[in-house]
Amino acid sequence: MNCHQPKTVGKNINPHKRVALLGMPNTGKSTFFNRLTGGNAFVGNWAGITVDLLQARVKIEDETTEFIDLPGIYDLNGFSEDEKVVQNFLEKFAVDLVIIIVNATQIDRQIRLVLQIKALGFPAILVLNMADEAKHYGVKIEVDELSQRLEIPTFLMSAKYGQNYQRVYEQIVKKIKENNYSFQINNLTDQLLKIGAVLPEKIDQILGGTVIMPSNFLKTFTFKVDSILLHPILGLPLFFLGMFLVFQIVWNIGLPSMDLMGNFTNFLQIYLLESLLKPFPLLIQDFIINGIWNGLATVASFIPLIVLFFIVMAILEDSGYLSRSAYLMDALMSQLGLDGRSFVLQMMGFGCNVPALMGTRIMRSQGLRLLTMLVITFSLCSARLQVFIFLIAATFPNQKGATVLFSLYILSFVAALVAAFLLKGQFKNKEPFVLELPPYRFPTLKQVINRGWGEVLHFLQRASGFIILGCVAVWFLTNLPLGTTGLDTFGGQLGNFLSPIMQPIGIDPYLTLSLLFGFIAKEVVVGAFPVIYGMDATNLSNYIGSTVTWVQAYSFCLFCLLYTPCLTTLATMFNESKSWKYTSFSVIFSFVFAWLVSFIFFQTASFFGFS
Amino acid sequence: MNLSKLKPRKLAFVKEIEKLSHNHHLINRLEAIGIIPNKPIMVLRQAWFGGPLHVRVGSTTEIAIRHQEAKIILLQSIE
Numbered sequence: 048m049n050c051h052q053p054k055t056v057g058k059n060i061n062p063h064k065r066v067a068l069l070g071m072p073n074t075g076k077s078t079f080f081n082r083l084t085g086g087n088a089f090v091g092n093w094a095g096i097t098v099d100l101l102q103a104r105v106k107i108e109d110e111t112t113e114f115i116d117l118p119g120i121y122d123l124n125g126f127s128e129d130e131k132v133v134q135n136f137l138e139k140f141a142v143d144l145v146i147i148i149v150n151a152t153q154i155d156r157q158i159r160l161v162l163q164i165k166a167l168g169f170p171a172i173l174v175l176n177m178a179d180e181a182k183h184y185g186v187k188i189e190v191d192e193l194s195q196r197l198e199i200p201t202f203l204m205s206a207k208y209g210q211n212y213q214r215v216y217e218q219i220v221k222k223i224k225e226n227n228y229s230f231q232i233n234n235l236t237d238q239l240l241k242i243g244a245v246l247p248e249k250i251d252q253i254l255g256g257t258v259i260m261p262s263n264f265l266k267t268f269t270f271k272v273d274s275i276l277l278h279p280i281l282g283l284p285l286f287f288l289g290m291f292l293v294f295q296i297v298w299n300i301g302l303p304s305m306d307l308m309g310n311f312t313n314f315l316q317i318y319l320l321e322s323l324l325k326p327f328p329l330l331i332q333d334f335i336i337n338g339i340w341n342g343l344a345t346v347a348s349f350i351p352l353i354v355l356f357f358i359v360m361a362i363l364e365d366s367g368y369l370s371r372s373a374y375l376m377d378a379l380m381s382q383l384g385l386d387g388r389s390f391v392l393q394m395m396g397f398g399c400n401v402p403a404l405m406g407t408r409i410m411r412s413q414g415l416r417l418l419t420m421l422v423i424t425f426s427l428c429s430a431r432l433q434v435f436i437f438l439i440a441a442t443f444p445n446q447k448g449a450t451v452l453f454s455l456y457i458l459s460f461v462a463a464l465v466a467a468f469l470l471k472g473q474f475k476n477k478e479p480f481v482l483e484l485p486p487y488r489f490p491t492l493k494q495v496i497n498r499g500w501g502e503v504l505h506f507l508q509r510a511s512g513f514i515i516l517g518c519v520a521v522w523f524l525t526n527l528p529l530g531t532t533g534l535d536t537f538g539g540q541l542g543n544f545l546s547p548i549m550q551p552i553g554i555d556p557y558l559t560l561s562l563l564f565g566f567i568a569k570e571v572v573v574g575a576f577p578v579i580y581g582m583d584a585t586n587l588s589n590y591i592g593s594t595v596t597w598v599q600a601y602s603f604c605l606f607c608l609l610y611t612p613c614l615t616t617l618a619t620m621f622n623e624s625k626s627w628k629y630t631s632f633s634v635i636f637s638f639v640f641a642w643l644v645s646f647i648f649f650q651t652a653s654f655f656g657f658s
Numbered sequence: 659m660n661l662s663k664l665k666p667r668k669l670a671f672v673k674e675i676e677k678l679s680h681n682h683h684l685i686n687r688l689e690a691i692g693i694i695p696n697k698p699i700m701v702l703r704q705a706w707f708g709g710p711l712h713v714r715v716g717s718t719t720e721i722a723i724r725h726q727e728a729k730i731i732l733l734q735s736i737e
Contacts, residue, residue: 071690121686121687121690121691122686122687122689122690124686125683125686125687125690126683126686127687152718153692153716153718153719155692155716155718155719156690156691156692156694156715156716156719159689159690160690184717184718186718244689247694247695247696250694260716260717260718261717261718262717263669263698263700263714263716263717264669264700265717265718269720270702273702273703273712274703277703277705277712279703279704279705279706280706282705282706283706373722374705374709374710374712374722375705375706375709377705377709377710377722377724378705378706378707378708378709378710379707379709381709381724387710387722411683479681479684479687479724479726479727480710480722480723480724480726480727481684481687481688481691481721481722481723481724481727482710482721482722482723483691483719483720483721484712484720484721484722485720486720
């Protein structure tokens with residue numbers, strides 16, 4: 048340990064011993080964190096730290112220990128937002144131990160971060176993760192010798208498969224017991240400057256004789272797959288073909304699974320709910336069945352679809368193909384003032400816009416970031432997916448469904464490109480484009496299921512709050528004043544009032560009302576349909592099929608896809624941009640844009656006699 | 659000679675990263691990715707319409723990098 052480094056050292060100043068996980072992106076840090084903490088993580092609140100840090104408290108031999116998963120960084124001395132967060136954290140909060148996670152296959156360059164931590168004098172454990180991959184690549188590491196040279200306990204491990212995990216855990220326990228000092232460096236950046244850059248000679252001195260890297264011409268599995276998937280001509284067509292197949296799967300498996308769920312909720316309604324409600328007045332019965340239950344049941348019918356969808360997304364993301372789409376799309380995106388990462392974030396927005404918006408933090412140029420956030424809001428998220436599936440299934444013949452759905456995804460993407468093209472002058476981007484392409488990996492079943500399950504929980508949380516609230520509000524609007532029906536109710540009047548705007552795009556007053564509430568959350572649109580029409584999902588689907596033409600339905604889908612993003616998305620946009628001006632601009636822009644697109648579609652289709 | 663001009667599948671070695679007035683952030687990132695003097699480097703392929711290069715740094719790190727950024731990575735002359 049470098050005892051000449053000035054640092055604040057307090058004897059166990061933390062109420063619980065605190066262990067920070069630190070490493071570069073794509074090192075399996077989070078997988079390791081999950082294994083350590085058993086999925087008990089929560090988002091902690093740290094004064095002065097602007098992003099959410101995952102943390103967990105774990106009992107280690109009767110002593111509560113706090114683990115913190117710091118964001119993945121390239122360099123302790125770096126300038127990206129995540130790098131600043133880590134610098135800030137280490138300056139403001141004392142830690143008792145740092146676990147450095149390194150991708151063993153890339154130890155030749157990731158050793159830099161280890162040397163920086165060592166030079167700063169933090170008590171550390173070095174975990175060389177992805178041992179399985181290192182073996183596959185033929186990276187040879189003399190762990191004991193390396194450990195001696197670094198003077199840091201070092202282990203080769205696989206967080207994904209658990210190999211050697213036990214030994215690492217024992218070492219953590221040992222270190223926590225031994226260490227009676229907490230470490231905090233108030234002037235980290237100055238210290239790093241003083242230490243100076245990690246010189247190539249220093250790296251050679253540590254790795255020479257302890258690490259043997261494979262040939263530069265190594266032909267790995269990834270190399271062979273890339274020669275097809277990243278092919279200069281075939282690459283993009285293959286990408287779109289793959290996407291089309293994904294939506295075929297979602298459509299052909301997802302739709303029947305919705306019927307199953309629908310049968311289940313129907314069963315509950317008939318045999319449980321209706322008999323329970325018998326003693327109550329008719330109005331109350333109607334409120335509970337048509338105001339809350341039908342809306343919730345319709346939204347609930349999408350649960351299997353959401354699980355399936357997020358499983359597919361998790362496979363795409365974890366396999367490493369998503370970051371390759373950034374490579375494939377960058378040439379096009381750069382013409383529009385965006386870059387390949389914007390495209391990846393758009394794809395992640397297909398799940399939910401909110402995490403994709405937060406993902407823009409990897410961008411340093413404010414112009415690029417704001418423009419990317421703006422186009423992300425046009426991504427067809429899983430909530431909008433529910434609306435579209437419901438309407439498409441009701442108004443299009445079934446065998447066309449998947450193609451119609453796919454066309455909406457393409458339009459979502461094209462709309463984003465058009466928006467970027469129109470606005471790129473306003474958002475200047477000079478950000479360099481350098482992106483790591485990790486090797487292809489097979490996600491484990493556990494990873495994929497965890498992801499699907501996590502998303503369902505998230506979905507149910509939203510469903511229980513926003514959606515009930517939205518459905519109740521819609522019920523009141525469509526049932527008051529008492530005794531009125533249809534367009535005479537407050538809701539009908541509201542829809543009528545807006546009809547000069549909505550009529551030209553083929554959206555009737557009833558559907559207008561559902562869009563109005565879709566501002567809260569897009570799931571509310573689906574939940575609101577049964578409430579507005581006072582029918583359960585199956586009858587409703589038939590009814591809509593007979594009263595709404597496919598042109599109207601498609602125009603509605605276009606409008607719903609592009610108009611004002613949901614409340615949570617807006618709040619996130621404001622949080623990330625800290626600008627009211629920008630956030631209101633986004634609201635107005637997307638509304639006008641949506642209206643124009645629907646108008647052009649509806650009027651053109653009507654002109655050519657489709658109805 | 660710089661990386662942007664290197665022919666695909668030809669191995670070269672990094673000489674240095676060109677220091678320009680406002681690119682210390684970029685240099686920092688490139689070094690962290692492993693682009694340091696004497697490092698073997700190779701272009702695997704190039705994307706359509708002048709898109710980014712797919713580059714292998716050392717033997718196990720692969721990146722996508724635009725021509726613009728590849729230009730500042732200077733290479734040792736190959737015989």
